[in-house]
Amino acid sequence: MTLDWPLLSLTTFLPTIGALLILSFVRGTEEEVARNSRWVALWTSIITFVLSLLIWVNFDTTSAEFQLAERWEWLPDFNIAYSLGVDGISLFFVLLSTFLTPICILSAWKAITKHVREYMIAFLILETLMVGMFLATDILLFYIFFEAVLIPMYIIIGVWGGQRRIYAAFKFFLYTLLGSVLMLVAIIYMYQIAGTTDIPTLMQTVFAENVQTWLWFAFFASFAVKVPMWPVHTWLPDAHVEAPTAGSVILAGVLLKMGGYGFLRFSIPMMPLASEQFADLVFWLSVIAVVYTSLVALVQEDMKKLIAYSSIAHMGFVTAAIFSMNEQAIAGSIIQMLSHGVVSGALFLCVGVVYDRLHTREVARYGGLVHNMPKYALFFMVFTMASVGLPGTSGFVGEFLILVGAFQMSTWLAAGLATGMVLGAAYMLYLYRRVVFGELTKDDLKQMLDLSPREVAIFVPLVAIVLWMGIYPASFLDPIEVSVNHLIQQYETAIAAAENSAAAMAAAGQ
Template sequence: MIDNWPLLTIITFLPLAGVIFLLMIRGDDEIVANNARSVTLWITGFNFIVSLSLLLGFDSNVAGYQFEEFAEWLPNTGINYHMGVDGISMPFVLLSTFLTPLAVLASWRAISHRVREYMIAFLVLETMMIGMFVSLDMLMFYLFFEAVLIPMFLIIGIWGGARRVYAAFKFFLFTLLGSVLMLVCMLAMYVQTGTTDIPMLTAHSFGTGMQFWLFLGFFASFAVKVPMWPVHTWLPDAHVEAPTAGSMILAGVLLKMGGYGFLRFSLPMFPHASELFAPVIFALSVIAVIYTSLVALAQSDMKKMIAYSSVAHMGFVTIGIFTFTEQGIAGAMFQMISHGLVSAALFFCVGVVYDRLHTREIDAYGGVAKVMPRYAVFFMFMMLASVGLPGTSGFVGEMLVLVGAWKASTWVAFFTATGLVLGATYMLWLYRRVMFGKVTKAEVQSMEPMQLRELGIFVPISILVLVFGIYPAFLLDVMAVSIQIIIDELSVSGVALVASN
């Protein structure tokens, strides 16, 4: 029965149907705002339930794409409406549909003006995120990939903090510039092959010289999205100025677009160029892990500290991808999903106390655990997951990446491992200063306890982080065959054998 439904189309465009409902709401501002929140929560929640059918119907033993949908889009051009998922893309689809309703809940009290427009931006954003992960046509991928910028630009620029306009334009310009170079490379690929179909392009063998330039063009876009050092400077500003829900989606899903792009395009389509540039990727990633961890230690703003930690964690991802090993790529995938959950929860942790005291300065707090003990427990759990405590999802991804890095280069593995120590240092330092000590400020003493809505956000994320940490095969089995396909393609090109020695 599942095969008879265009599930990917439904999951992708269902949020846009919610936009129509929101536009039809009438009444005074309070009625419109309350109805907009409720409709958006119902639509995104229902979309998550529908997306679970992908997991139920997905066969992890089948190579290639599943739930494929194909229709002629632009006749006689080789450009078609083509959707499908495999073990690489499906976890990101579920991550997107899972985090979006939680982000809506996180906005329930925090957003009080132009609520309908805010919810419309989130529904459009969900469509674009899902569309990007399920697109099997290169032009479709690019359209969704770029369209994601628009709603996030508005979310930061309209509902953000004091420097929201600056942060929004910096975010937009950084990400757009790299994507223009990628578009030029896509046009070159289309001219040579006559198609924009991703499976066909993957099967095509591009010349070594052409791979060099194509890799650079795609790298310019994906590196900004990750973001890699030194093109990471837009991220702290965007996170600090974005509303809490915007930071949850930005860190939880949008930062994964670059890693996904490397796995979908760079490794399978440009294997020789990927091998050539792997040492450069390792160097930039190691710098990101160490440098941004040290910068995080110097922060006085909780949100900015977590933003820099995201750059460090994504450094693990790029290292794992370019080890060209099964453990490294699986670890990178696992780390992206884990970081998507943990970072979203950490940014919500900041949002919980910000909603009460309207400051993110670490020195403004102290002794919060005595006033909000349940909050302290969830914050501690997510903090420990972020530093890779065994039994949490963060441990599995980082360990697999280190195993893959060790096979590629013992020095890369050594310097990458320093990120574990530095990560524990700044996160424990943050937790101690915010949660422990005497309650010396009247504002902290008067903070209200956690609400049921806030528990409804923390609990499902905590469950997944714990389940993936205790039983990682639940996620690894879904990805295994698709990762093995990438490894086999690299092996045919001679890349994996060189990298594994």
């Protein structure tokens, strides 16, 4: 499908236009600047979300091709272009980014009181980079967006974070940047071989098996850190704990999906032989991550750190599913990433609500909140149930499909992931019981007020998405089905061709 106007570019760069408006035209006293910056950022992000819904409306669910394509010859002498497109794999990641951004801005309405203008500008620029990364159909353009995301996130953690914010920001930046250096080297090598950076063309390019191995590890070094996979996960708990609430929401909601998206977009279709060869490595790392980080989550006393470790466990499901390479597993991985983006973001917002009132995240400081914060207890319960995969919520759909797909690949893989589900229920229900139930005995807790209308407005759309995905998952599965099947077909064709070539060489040798 084509439109007469560049919908993808508008969706990508409208937040940057909003940031420039704040930078150039918002003037007055400090209070006026803060107020106007908030409103400009909020309306810009809402309009961007509406534009992203138009992408969904104009999306043809029967095609696996990149749609609404835009192309401008950026460096024609080098065959490098500014090109955007959307397919079934990237569609909902764009929607997730544009959906969470206005929620993040609204959640920071009162929590952020210093350098408000700069905070809103950072978030709008971050939105442009996230959306551009998912829409890029040129691998160099993808890399630029992929790496540039680090800059506003680094600033958000380092300026508006907690006491150890500088340490957490540097650790986040160095881990994720160093992992991507090898990917840049791999991209340059692929360009030398194929003569182009166009992603659809690179998907059709056949790289030699030994070359695929090196390319696969170069991309893996970057994507594994972004997911993050065990043992390169240690930056995430620190980043989450020190980041402001909205920073944690966007970090868990979108930035952790960059690695999973990269595996689906590059590792599987461009390096299928290496993906098959190292699938068992990914399975082992994923199961270790699921079980180990779930056990670590069980003993956490900081609510944010507990949810951070739960994010690593949930993303372990995703990486195992992606390399199971069957329709149920890959579709489940995408649904799981979308669900986790909404649910984990909502859980961090739940932590932010009580932190804004009591200024502590220590689990032992709470208890009995159901008595004076019933609305909060209700919303917290919905997101807790979604996190543990209760049927009727978004968490169930993704985990069920992943387990079905994993079982087709290996019974031990399915058993390992199922163990993580049991542990996930244990630590989330334990957290909920200690925070919400029990007697309300502490005087400072008795003074805490229930959710304000603004906070209710933040949680209602998140609950709606959780229930919508859980009750009517076909509305999300149908648009991704054709692209997922096309990806699997590409993979199976490449594997079959390699096997036939090996058989022919063996026969010739005899």
